[in-house]
Amino acid sequence: SVSWDNQSDPHAAADAAANRLRELTGAETHDVALVLGSGWVPATDALGAPEHEFPVTELPGFPPPAVAGHAGRIRSYRINDKRALVFLGRTHYYEGRGVAAVAHGVRTAVAAGCKTIILTNGCGGLREGMRPGQPVLISDHINLTATSPIVGANFVDLTDLYSPRLRALCQQVDPTLEEGVYAQFPGPHYETPAEINMARTIGADLVGMSTTLEAIAAREAGAEVLGISLVTNLAAGMTGEPLNHEEVLQAGRDSASRMGSLLAQVLDR
Numbered sequence: 001s002v003s004w005d006n007q008s009d010p011h012a013a014a015d016a017a018a019n020r021l022r023e024l025t026g027a028e029t030h031d032v033a034l035v036l037g038s039g040w041v042p043a044t045d046a047l048g049a050p051e052h053e054f055p056v057t058e059l060p061g062f063p064p065p066a067v068a069g070h071a072g073r074i075r076s077y078r079i080n081d082k083r084a085l086v087f088l089g090r091t092h093y094y095e096g097r098g099v100a101a102v103a104h105g106v107r108t109a110v111a112a113g114c115k116t117i118i119l120t121n122g123c124g125g126l127r128e129g130m131r132p133g134q135p136v137l138i139s140d141h142i143n144l145t146a147t148s149p150i151v152g153a154n155f156v157d158l159t160d161l162y163s164p165r166l167r168a169l170c171q172q173v174d175p176t177l178e179e180g181v182y183a184q185f186p187g188p189h190y191e192t193p194a195e196i197n198m199a200r201t202i203g204a205d206l207v208g209m210s211t212t213l214e215a216i217a218a219r220e221a222g223a224e225v226l227g228i229s230l231v232t233n234l235a236a237g238m239t240g241e242p243l244n245h246e247e248v249l250q251a252g253r254d255s256a257s258r259m260g261s262l263l264a265q266v267l268d269r
């Protein structure tokens with residue numbers, strides 16, 4: 001059986017999950033995958049009704065939920081001639097389940113046929129002028145987790161990891177979209193103001209606790225990657241106020257409709 005700490009053979013684990021997905025959806029292939037981060041779930045209203053929805057634990061290799069009954073969910077949508085695989089929730093590195101568990105969703109999507117992986121997240125904004133509720137296209141990332149989903153002498157190139165083609169497409173859809181460099185901290189604690197100053201100094205515009213490891217796994221698997229961050233709070237030390245998770249979620253809800261129309265148009269291209 002495939003245990004969730006599928007470090008042993010992550011690609012076999014992804015194939016097993018993709019085969020079960022085919023059984024559950026009757027779809028031989030999915031074309032594009034979307035991973036929804038904090039605050040993004042309301043954006044799926046713009047995608048219409050999913051054809052299938054089930055807990056991720058229906059597929060092998062996904063860990064049991066951290067909180068009972070709060071398992072992540074998977075939806076399969078038909079969007080014109082394409083099938084989209086949407087993950088509501090993800091495994092975060094800070095759960096301590098290992099990096100293979102973090103990359104399992106993306107690897108499963110590619111094993112199911114997805115050529116494009118869209119990674120969304122909620123994040124802190126570091127750049128002057130950024131405001132809660134603002135979406136930002138990820139132009140590049142800084143992986144501060146000190147780890148990789150790749151094991152062994154596989155020197156994967158990460159140039160243009162965040163697809164210039166898909167970023168340009170998003171900016172056609174919404175010309176007001178800005179771009180930024182996203183830094184992943186291990187978490188689960190937020191950054192100190194000093195760490196935010198460090199992140200800004202090394203070139204980060206956005207800080208979060210997801211996305212970079214998933215993006216590396218997607219590139220290793222040959223998929224085209226798009227990353228979109230939703231600034232849900234200004235990073236620590238920028239406002240002098242403590243960070244409050246509730247404001248984070250509210251900011252996401254407020255901008256969900258704008259995010260939904262962007263995603264619906266990108267998924268349909």
Ligand SMILES: Nc1nc2[nH]c(I)nc2c(=O)[nH]1
Binds near residue numbers: 122207233
């Ligand atoms: N590391 C980090 N992750 C986050 N996720 C969200 I939502 N806001 C933040 C933040 O300010 N810092």
